[in-house]
Amino acid sequence: MNPRKIVVVGGNAAGAAAAAKAARTDPSATVTLLEAGNFISTGTCELPYVLSGEISDYKKIVFFDEESFRIQKGVKVLTNSPVISLNRRKKEITFVREQKEEILGYDKLILSTGAKSRIPDIPEIIAETDEGRELQNFLPFKTVSNLLRVQEEVYSAKHKRVCIIGSGFIGLELCEAFKKLNFEIMLIEKMDQIFPSGETEAGKIFNELLREMNIRIFTNASKYKFRIKDSRITNLIIDGYDFEVDFVVNATGFIPQNRIALEAGLETGESGALRVNSKLQTSDPNIYAAGDNTENINLITRRPFYFPLATIAQKEGHIAGENATGGNNFMRPVIPAITLKCFDHYLGTVGLNTETAKKHFRNIKSVQTTHRNLVPVMPGSRGQWGKIIYAENGNILGASFIGGKEVSGLADIVSTAIRFSIPVTKLDETDYNYTPALSPFINILSILGRKAKS
Amino acid sequence: MNPRKIVVVGGNAAGAAAAAKAARTDPSATVTLLEAGNFISTGTCELPYVLSGEISDYKKIVFFDEESFRIQKGVKVLTNSPVISLNRRKKEITFVREQKEEILGYDKLILSTGAKSRIPDIPEIIAETDEGRELQNFLPFKTVSNLLRVQEEVYSAKHKRVCIIGSGFIGLELCEAFKKLNFEIMLIEKMDQIFPSGETEAGKIFNELLREMNIRIFTNASKYKFRIKDSRITNLIIDGYDFEVDFVVNATGFIPQNRIALEAGLETGESGALRVNSKLQTSDPNIYAAGDNTENINLITRRPFYFPLATIAQKEGHIAGENATGGNNFMRPVIPAITLKCFDHYLGTVGLNTETAKKHFRNIKSVQTTHRNLVPVMPGSRGQWGKIIYAENGNILGASFIGGKEVSGLADIVSTAIRFSIPVTKLDETDYNYTPALSPFINILSILGRKAKS
Known part of the structure; x- marks a missing residue:
């Protein structure tokens, strides 16, 4: 019998756990981990603490590189290798490496392509994107690469004025981090309260806290504009004010990143995340999904929901990795x-x-x-x-x-x-x-x- | 109908809770709280933090005095009023106030006479006690009055050397407090490990911690002697050493204080604590017991055990106070x-x-x-x-x-x-x-x- 070929797409919490677990469960298998970006196995929840300087260096939250992961986990790792298509019939994926397309066959595939920042409904930003320009200082905050871009802006900013869009978990953490960096902070929330995913009372407590910290808060912010010059946001225009800003961080939440899976016809739920059974198999039994691109079952409602969280992603990775190599583990419904x-x-x-x-x-x-x-x-x-x-x-x-x-x-x-x-x-x-x-x-x-x- | 007469003996956590709850449950009742010492309603667990200075003043842990308790809780309070006997047939207690005996009748009596320090098996100390002398610097640590005596010794000590007997919860807390006061500390434990009521592994961790803090530890300490002069301990003689000590704190644990109840023939368990039913009635249905003089049921073993703890005492006080005034509450088995x-x-x-x-x-x-x-x-x-x-x-x-x-x-x-x-x-x-x-x-x-x- 040929050794089992396992391919894992996406190398963060879920993907790294899946690949490592697969290689451990079936040491004879060939396990390959493909990552579109520069880094695998990074700490996502720790990003705000690197930004604030409490964790001194981003390298501390990159737990493995290609080489150390291969040696310690027995997994072949290819970074900077975005997957561009999936052929389920042939059981092959096509990815790009050093500007060349390569093809890799699999017996079992694990998709852990994660999530990406939601783009807020701001006409100027959509217009720029539509015209193929990228706003250089409109920055997501999800990956180590994102962090490094934000840090570039932090160190080059002369006036230290940041606009944060979104007052959820990440937005609130960023408020603290930027305050530690002595920034002037404008916080934009389209809902009628700070921390809209939480209780009204909690929103009030955070509202007061942020005001005490001299953060400018704009709730109910549906009508605001950015002035843009040379593909950079220069001003925030809101409530009759005109504020100069050095850069904008987008903390409006995440959506699943599932282009390849969708193009290959895999089933998704309402959230756009991949639908899986309790063994984490997608609608194609040879393809597993784990992490922020995957739906969960909410224990309380007993219904599918989207819950992108590192600890859950890692659990899922573990289970998908085990099952892809012949295991029989299952994912329990989740309590957020x-x-x-x-x-x-x-x-x-x-x-x-x-x-x-x-x-x-x-x-x-x-x-x-x-x-x-x-x-x-x-x-x-x-x-x-x-x-x-x-x-x-x-x-x-x-x-x-x-x-x-x-x-x-x-x-x-x-x-x-x-x-x-x-x-x-x-x-x-x-x-x-x-x-x-x-x-x-x-x-x-x-x-x-x-x-x-x- | 005459108003119900409720008498509570002992005014700390259990007694104060019992009296307050009784007065609240039956506002027409006459509720009298008798306390042998100076203080009612004090924080016992907080004593080490007053000693160390983290809580600045003992008055902060005396939550009520006679007057404020009467006004706020509707309870008549008599401090410095030790009860000397109980006549169950006549439903009367005899207590001493201002050197005169007084008698008080009750419909329901609540005994919350608490616990006292166990006297360790040290011949010199027993001999002194037998001869009617009190060792002036051999000090228990259970009440605010005890604390004030220890503080007197702390402030008058020239060399600041303390011997603590017992390395249980109180002994370990006292090590920290005396270290903060810059004392040289000798810690005596008769068992073969520090923190003998805990796991061996925990004992090892604390042993190392105390050594790092330069505390002299004597485990397996069965043979040690005190030198005594003019009713004061002056030296600790142990393991061939002779240490001068300014005073000794006895932290060898607590035993229930139940003289009156025993003399009146109420039933006790093996520990010497009063046996009660789930309504906290003693073997005399007109007499309730609550607090550190009372047995508990251990939820895990389903058997009675002795567990003197402020939070449990307060719960019991609540329940006894309610039931003594016609309520129907019950005490659950306890998880230590x-x-x-x-x-x-x-x-x-x-x-x-x-x-x-x-x-x-x-x-x-x-x-x-x-x-x-x-x-x-x-x-x-x-x-x-x-x-x-x-x-x-x-x-x-x-x-x-x-x-x-x-x-x-x-x-x-x-x-x-x-x-x-x-x-x-x-x-x-x-x-x-x-x-x-x-x-x-x-x-x-x-x-x-x-x-x-x-």
Whole structure:
């Protein structure tokens, strides 16, 4: 028997995990990893911390290069090798390397082509793009290459004025990073609140925080314009103001990057992400998908949704890599869980937000409270805010917490409660620990649990 | 009908909660709270932080005085009023106030007389006590009054040398506090390891930590002597050394304080703590007990045990206060959960330790690992150690974690898992959050869960 030929397209969290796992599961297989860009196996969530300088060098978040990945993982890696087409009948892909087209056959293919920045609906930008020009200082923020471009602008900017479009997770993290770099920041949000994917109350807390940091906030920003000169944005015109800007960072979210798969006729869901079964097979059983180009099943709604997150991508990579080499692993439905640091405020979210919950469940309820993360007499004691959304039967649908670092543990407890069907009314039955330096006398989850009971 | 007469004996966490809850549940009742010492409603867990100076003043942990408790809670409070006897037939107690005996009748009595320091088995100390002399500088550490005595010694000590007996939770916290006060510290432990109530591995970690802090550690310390002069300890003689000491703090643990109850014939368990039903009634249905003088039911072993802890005491107080005024609340079996800060190390423990688990379960298993609390590239990333003990069927029996502040959340997740029967092999099914500033890419509980599976 010939050795199994596994090809993985896309070399970030999912792709690197898939290739490494495939090579480990079937050491006799030939595993090839193709990456369109310069880097494989990079830390995406860490990008804001390299920008701010807390992580001193981008090289620290590039965990492998072609050579080290080959030696340590037994995978042949080709960077700068964009795949341009997929022939499912012949089981071949065509990619470009050093300006030449090459063809590679596969027994099993794993598509982990990831996501790309959504382009906001700004006529000037669309017009430029349509005319084939690239706006030199309108920058996405998703890859190490993107980061290096932003850093170029940071180091060359004379006036240090940045416009950030989008106040979601990345937008808020970027606010902190650019503030550390002493930038003047204009933050544009088309929705009526900061942090629109979260609870209204959380949006208000972040709004206040950003104002305290002297960040100019424009919510409900549907009508704004950029002045463009020589393919560079020079000014933001909004609300009757005219601000000079050095560059613009696009943090309006991500969409799946699935051109090759679509052209080859693979099925996608509403989000445009690839539809997969629990083994992560696409509609072609010889093709697996993993990572930010792939749909997930939401454990709470039991429906497909799009959730581009590094930890999920890596899990999927693992599973796809194992299954592509004859394994029989499966991906569990996912509970969305994202945390965030913005200045000294930490946010932990898990499950659905109120708006999404309303779409899927009737008569949703919620409890919320403010508390202290340590007893008031302890130095460092500070406020916490917490909200839990639940169904009529007490099943928890989602939660948000803002406070100190303890929000991480709180969100994880709620994630566990959702996963194992612990109703909100039982959250006060856990014996939570107490010691003055670590925890409050009564845990906020006890208070919320009791509130839900009464 | 005459108003209900409720008497509460002992005014700390349990007693104050009981009295306040009774007055709130039945506003027509006469509720009297008697306290032998100077203070009611104090923070016990906070004592080490007042000693170290992190909390600037002991008054900050005295949350009420007689007057404010009366006004805010509707409870008559008498401090410096030790109860000397209980007449169950007459439903009366006798107490001393301003050197005169007084009698008070009750309809329902709540005993929350708390705990006192265990006296270690040291002949010199027992001899002095037997001869009716009190060793002036052999000091317990349980109450605000104890703290004030220790502080007197701290401020009068010329050479600043303290001997701490016992390396449990309080002993370790005192090591940090005295180090902050620039003391030379001798730590005596009669067992063969530091932190004997914990896992061997945890003991080793703390042993190393204390050595780094230049604390002299004597484990297996069965043979040591104190030199005594004028009712003061002046020297510690151990292992052939002779150390001068300014004073000795006794941190050998606590025993229930139940003289009155015992003399009145109330039933106790093996620990000497009062036996209660789930409504917190003692063997006399008109007498409730709550707090550190009371037995608990351990959820894991389903057997009574002694667990003197402020949060549990306060819960019990609440329930006893409600039930004594006609309520119908009950106390759930308890999962022990204690956390601790010692220098920059945080410990979270929950459930049974290996030794106790072995006494109650056959064929116990365990998994342990070391991990990082943040991805290595993040500033502040540090080591974590975690161990989970479980039964053959996967039921979690206990866990310990040492690391940064995140151990609090980890312990609480395990406490939730024990409470709701989530087996160790399912801990990797939770979607734990990840963000570089807060959490590692893979949660240590996922790793431990996977280890238990394989």
